[in-house]
Amino acid sequence: MEAKMSVGVYGMGRFGSFWAKELAKHGFSVVGYGRSAKTAPEGVRLGSEDEVLACSVLFFCVSISSFSEVLDRTSSRIADTTVVMDTCSVKLYPAKQMREKLPKQVQCIATHPMFGPDSGKNGVQGLPLVISAVRCEDSTLQFWVEEFKRWNLQVLQMSCDQHDREAAWSQGITHFIGRTLSELSLGDTELATTGYKTLLTVMQQTCNDPLQLFYDLQRYNPYARQMRMGLKGALDTVMDALKKQEEGR
Template identity: 75%
Template sequence: MVATKFLLAVLLFCTIPAMNSSMRIGVYGLGRFGSFWARELVKHGFTVVGYGRSAKQAPEGVVLGTEDEVLTCDVLFFCVSISAFAQVLQNTASRIGPSTLVMDTCSVKLYPAKKMRELLPSCVRTIATHPMFGPDSGKDGVAGLPMVLCPVNCPKKDFQFWVDEFKNWKLQVIEMTCDQHDREAAWSQGITHFIGRTLSELNLQDTKLATTGYRTLMSIVEQTCNDPLQLFYDLQRYNPYARQMRMGLKGSLDTVMQVLKEQEKIV
């Protein structure tokens, strides 16, 4: 009995890469994140076809394909900027295979989910995703990092397949609605990028007097400003809760400034 169970476990383990390799994954957009994401998919046993408008070569292990080849893969990840997503989807919707499962990777979720519902045929399955990491945070591996999945127009079994798949990557898989994602992201990712870009305007420099707290602030500037400036703009424009976050931040700053002003009167 023990030997039989062991044999079954070995057979199951051996079939996982084969199952993944038989599924063709398309990555549309081979910029900094798209190239990183395509490599991660290859690492986990998938056959990956990549397309980028100006890409001359694909990342190692990825097949450089035509636009139409990528659009008709079994699964299609759009790795384009938030602001470009609607136009790209409009230009490609009619050529996406009817059996293709489409996923975006935008850092906001309500907007791309809305566009996928509007522009794609109802027969096309869709999932909104947000890998909350990138080439910098994932350079030493993605295990333990958060991956958000929001069902849009997808059968439960297809959605569960990807939940299980990403859990096999040791990712911290978070299932939530698009609205919940954007509400929470405005006060986490959105505020971090806003503060990072604001601090960068001060042109802060390294100093021998740097405390641990100061070094943490400098690391925020480095992390956020290493991302494209367009990402910062898009996070603030396309997340409906970002303005509320900025107003809250401004109100808090005004309160602290007023308290300091009152203290100055005492001196």
């Protein structure tokens, strides 16, 4: 597989535009498509849906909840030689969709760049990216592992199940806490400690992402409910301990 092949980015929302720009910065010929996209980031050319689907490599940067429907509409137009990757924040669900809905001869890989426009605004060096083979040749997977390492990313090879299990207690809980804090309408104060400022940063970064991402993280990660129940149990434990202190027990 030659480096610098044509790469299509399907979905030019906040993350898709960011990801397309990163691919272009690293030397790829990038074509982007989004239903409402009017402009493209530096180094990226907007193309038609069919043009993007015909690229040598295709990254889907769409919401988790729309991924199945997008594959239904596009899979028959994806070339047998195209390598397809998702960028969803959960992995078991999109891997299952690609395995079932893409033609059997199409190679597919599950990825999760665990960063975005906020965390990657000063560069992506050192940030983690998860990659997992769904249905592909070893050489194809190794090409992309080495390519992402060339970006100085922290490339993590793991199963989709391990990703979702761990992500529920890292990304999932972070988004849950951030959205919960936003319901309190917290703001700046002269009394802000470093810890409080960190909480505000968590709230701001998670709320910069689409609300649909929060819902999708909770719905499509099979371990998210367990995380929420654990969080609720921990909160109940702390509240009970405080109540006992107040009652002098």
